[in-house]
Amino acid sequence: MMGDARYWLREHRGTLAAFVAFVAMFALYAANHSAGLNANVAQTAANKGVVLAIVAMAQTLVVLTSGIDLSVGMVMVLANCLASHIAAGEAGVATVGVLGVLAVGAACGAINGMIVIFGRLQPIVTTIATGAVYYGVALALRPVPGGDVNAALADAATGQIAGMVPSSLLLLAALVVLVWWPFRRSVVGRAVYAIGSSEIAAYMSGMPIRRAKFVAYTLSGLLASVAGLFITFVTYSGEASVATGGTYTLYSIAAVVLGGVSLFGGSGSAVGAIFGALMFRTIGDLLFVFNVEPLWQPLFQGGVLMAAVCLGSLRLVRIRNRLELYG
Amino acid sequence: MTTDAGAANAPPSSRSARFEIQGVSKRYGGVRALEDADLTIQAGHIHAVLGENGAGKSTLIKIMAGVVAPDEGRMLLDGAPVVFASPSDAQAAGIACIFQELSLIPDLSVADNISISDPPRRFGLIDRRRQRDIAEDALARAGADNIHPSALVKDLSLSRRQVVEIAKALARKPRILILDEATSALTAADVTKIYRVLKRLRAEGLALVYISHRMHEIAELADECTVFRNGRSVASYTAGTKSDAEIVELMIGHELSAEFPARPVRAANAAPPRLEAAHLGWGDRLRDISFSVQPGEVVGLGGLDGQGQRELLLALFGVLRGAMGQISIDGKPAAIDSPGDAKSRAIGMALIPEDRKSEGLMLPMSVRDNLSFAALPSLSRFGVIDRAAEHEAVERIVRLLAIRTDGTYVPAGSLSGGNQQKLVIGKWLMVSPRILLLDDPTRGIDVGTKQEIYQLLRELAHNGAAILFYTTDIDELVGCCDRVLVMVEGTIRRELIGAQITEHALMSSALNLGTEVADAGAKVGLRS
Numbered sequence: 001m002m003g004d005a006r007y008w009l010r011e012h013r014g015t016l017a018a019f020v021a022f023v024a025m026f027a028l029y030a031a032n033h034s035a036g037l038n039a040n041v042a043q044t045a046a047n048k049g050v051v052l053a054i055v056a057m058a059q060t061l062v063v064l065t066s067g068i069d070l071s072v073g074m075v076m077v078l079a080n081c082l083a084s085h086i087a088a089g090e091a092g093v094a095t096v097g098v099l100g101v102l103a104v105g106a107a108c109g110a111i112n113g114m115i116v117i118f119g120r121l122q123p124i125v126t127t128i129a130t131g132a133v134y135y136g137v138a139l140a141l142r143p144v145p146g147g148d149v150n151a152a153l154a155d156a157a158t159g160q161i162a163g164m165v166p167s168s169l170l171l172l173a174a175l176v177v178l179v180w181w182p183f184r185r186s187v188v189g190r191a192v193y194a195i196g197s198s199e200i201a202a203y204m205s206g207m208p209i210r211r212a213k214f215v216a217y218t219l220s221g222l223l224a225s226v227a228g229l230f231i232t233f234v235t236y237s238g239e240a241s242v243a244t245g246g247t248y249t250l251y252s253i254a255a256v257v258l259g260g261v262s263l264f265g266g267s268g269s270a271v272g273a274i275f276g277a278l279m280f281r282t283i284g285d286l287l288f289v290f291n292v293e294p295l296w297q298p299l300f301q302g303g304v305l306m307a308a309v310c311l312g313s314l315r316l317v318r319i320r321n322r323l324e325l326y327g
Numbered sequence: 328m329t330t331d332a333g334a335a336n337a338p339p340s341s342r343s344a345r346f347e348i349q350g351v352s353k354r355y356g357g358v359r360a361l362e363d364a365d366l367t368i369q370a371g372h373i374h375a376v377l378g379e380n381g382a383g384k385s386t387l388i389k390i391m392a393g394v395v396a397p398d399e400g401r402m403l404l405d406g407a408p409v410v411f412a413s414p415s416d417a418q419a420a421g422i423a424c425i426f427q428e429l430s431l432i433p434d435l436s437v438a439d440n441i442s443i444s445d446p447p448r449r450f451g452l453i454d455r456r457r458q459r460d461i462a463e464d465a466l467a468r469a470g471a472d473n474i475h476p477s478a479l480v481k482d483l484s485l486s487r488r489q490v491v492e493i494a495k496a497l498a499r500k501p502r503i504l505i506l507d508e509a510t511s512a513l514t515a516a517d518v519t520k521i522y523r524v525l526k527r528l529r530a531e532g533l534a535l536v537y538i539s540h541r542m543h544e545i546a547e548l549a550d551e552c553t554v555f556r557n558g559r560s561v562a563s564y565t566a567g568t569k570s571d572a573e574i575v576e577l578m579i580g581h582e583l584s585a586e587f588p589a590r591p592v593r594a595a596n597a598a599p600p601r602l603e604a605a606h607l608g609w610g611d612r613l614r615d616i617s618f619s620v621q622p623g624e625v626v627g628l629g630g631l632d633g634q635g636q637r638e639l640l641l642a643l644f645g646v647l648r649g650a651m652g653q654i655s656i657d658g659k660p661a662a663i664d665s666p667g668d669a670k671s672r673a674i675g676m677a678l679i680p681e682d683r684k685s686e687g688l689m690l691p692m693s694v695r696d697n698l699s700f701a702a703l704p705s706l707s708r709f710g711v712i713d714r715a716a717e718h719e720a721v722e723r724i725v726r727l728l729a730i731r732t733d734g735t736y737v738p739a740g741s742l743s744g745g746n747q748q749k750l751v752i753g754k755w756l757m758v759s760p761r762i763l764l765l766d767d768p769t770r771g772i773d774v775g776t777k778q779e780i781y782q783l784l785r786e787l788a789h790n791g792a793a794i795l796f797y798t799t800d801i802d803e804l805v806g807c808c809d810r811v812l813v814m815v816e817g818t819i820r821r822e823l824i825g826a827q828i829t830e831h832a833l834m835s836s837a838l839n840l841g842t843e844v845a846d847a848g849a850k851v852g853l854r855s
């Protein structure tokens with residue numbers, strides 16, 4: 001049908017913009033890198049970017065419901081500390097350990113969801129509180145940095161496939177294909193978008209509101225624990241670092257915004273958030289290849305974020321009834 | 328066939344009813360929304376439901392759609408009792424409802440919205456191709472095959488969205504279709520198409536419930552009509568058996584619910600009007616509006632809900648961007664570009680908003696804080712609030728309005744609805760407005776407080792304020808106003824002065840029936 005492409009573009013423009021911006025920035029980075037774009041450069045960049053990309057996916061799920069999850073970083077840290085205990089040893093034991101870590105992550109998300117749904121508390125407060133609890137558990141598990149992880153698993157997750165493609169990127173692609181796409185095409189996935197867009201209309205249409213919120217928070221916790229596992233694979237250890245948890249939480253929100261996901265909920269895609277995360281990471285790398293003082297990095301990241309937010313709020317210029325500005 | 332409230336429990340006629348409502352009542356807090364209401368809907372008929380604002384039509388529909396549960400009474404579907412615990416129960420029973428407030432999800436596509444409650448699935452996931460086929464089919468049935476199924480709902484015009492609502496309802500293959508003011512937002516082109524669609528559905532054996540304020544639509548479409556008044560179903564009759572004047576009489580009834588202060592006799596005034604508007608316009612919501620209000624005058628805004636009255640008040644108050652036309656204060660042109668401008672000393676305008684919870688008050692803050700917000704500039708020196716002056720001013724207003732509150736430090740949210748409304752009014756009295764705009768100020772408050780507010784409006788007018796008063800309560804227009812401007816579709820349809828302000832004249836002008844019906848009404852004696 002004529003015009004199909006136009007509507008497709010309309011729906012995905014945030015994701016596409018993030019994709020284009022990331023490709024441009026990464027091309028600039030690779031072109032100015034002393035070694036050019038080889039497998040090792042790609043592997044290093046991917047391993048740095050993938051953790052934030054996965055946390056940003058986790059954040060997206062909750063933001064789509066017009067909530068926010070300030071515990072994603074802490075769930076990640078908890079998963080990291082837990083994995084440094086139980087994902088070690090021989091292959092069979094470590095595999096069970098990995099599943100255990102994922103289960104704990106999903107449980108953390110499920111607790112957030114239950115409190116938000118049945119306690120009717122605001123997501124922001126709920127997840128600050130539960131995040132503190134999850135961090136406390138992480139600290140109890142790993143009072144000082146240490147631990148171990150199954151080396152074969154770790155190398156498989158962070159290495160290269162066929163000496164070319166970073167396997168972390170394949171992991172990310174697998175998450176998109178196996179978690180995000182089915183979610184997006186499921187009835188609960190659609191309900192998540194509907195809740196974020198207009199919860200009253202979703203209710204009036206008889207949509208499964210509670211189930212959708214529960215799934216969104218649970219998947220968010222699950223994805224955060226995948227990110228925690230990945231950190232363990234990179235560092236071969238666990239560390240209950242409050243700074244890591246906090247930073248990843250805040251950066252995940254930045255990545256979500258850069259990826260074209262509306263903080264009001266209801267529109268955007270986890271794929272966009274992934275590119276937003278990779279873009280955010282590339283800013284640091286770009287400053288590195290151009291020999292800019294590391295001190296400037298936060299300033300540039302902040303600048304890019306502001307620019308993205310400004311583009312997003314251009315529509316407000318068109319509003320004619322000023323009361324709608326505050327609705 | 329006419330039945331009045333007493334005889335409405337008569338057994339249904341020989342034809343089998345698709346859906347029946349018997350003796351249904353619903354209260355919200357102390358407010359009676361429906362009282363012993365009856366309705367019988369036949370398959371293959373279009374049943375019109377009529378009544379003025381607040382007659383209980385919306386509550387009736389919400390009950391039929393499973394959105395609210397009735398307190399009393401029962402519903403029969405094909406003769407068997409049914410109970411709806413949620414909107415999905417009603418949908419499962421084959422009832423589809425097109426609400427006045429749209430139920431579409433703005434960020435999803437048209438096709439997503441049409442299949443929202445039960446999307447086609449394959450292997451547990453939504454089958455996008457079949458969903459699209461369903462959408463195309465439903466849009467075609469709604470006479471709107473020119474709407475693209477992939478378009479996002481938020482990008483469509485209001486009229487197109489309403490058509491998508493209808494397509495969404497049809498996609499569920501309903502047996503009973505309820506349309507609540509479904510044509511109010513439609514363009515003329517869409518209305519014609521929808522008429523054709525509705526007539527075809529009737530021929531297919533659907534039962535349709537049609538709520539509209541437009542008498543010509545009802546004349547065109549309806550087979551049967553039921554009139555609601557004050558929450559009761561007062562009459563059912565076959566379409567075409569009653570004149571417009573008789574219908575208006577049934578709708579307004581005669582139960583004056585409140586007493587109003589006497590209208591003073593006003594001397595002819597040579598002074599320039601306090602507020603004068605010339606050729607105001609805003610998009611297609613306000614068109615070429617000109618009027619004036621003298622000091623000491625209470626001018627009412629009448630008409631059905633949503634004819635642009637609210638927008639007119641917002642335009643005067645500087646909230647609407649891009650409003651056209653000229654506003655003059657005391658004969659001098661004034662530029663009002665924000666509520667800040669409007670309340671400035673030179674203009675002295677105040678707006679009492681309809682939605683006191685979000686636009687009028689900060690509920691968690693104290694009575695004192697709420698009262699002094701608008702007046703802070705005059706209560707402070709060098710940016711510091713003069714606590715003594717604030718205290719005195721607040722106490723004066725609390726006494727003047729007889730606001731029943733446990734001290735002035737309690738949160739505004741702890742007061743009753745009526746006293747909260749007095750707070751909103753009091754907040755603006757603190758700045759001694761010269762022009763007072765009121766947006767349905769008595770909605771949802773008790774009769775006693777209403778009386779006090781009427782008294783207060785008169786006093787303010789007596790002291791020289793110009794008052795523009797929008798209300799959805801027809802009695803208030805009759806009882807309170809020196810003049811009434813009746814609005815229809817964004818224009819002033821008719822101006823009624825003094826003794827011309829009768830329920831009949833107001834209702835007939837609001838329904839756009841013309842002056843003949845209004846005047847004929849006086850001669851019809853339908854009351855029992």
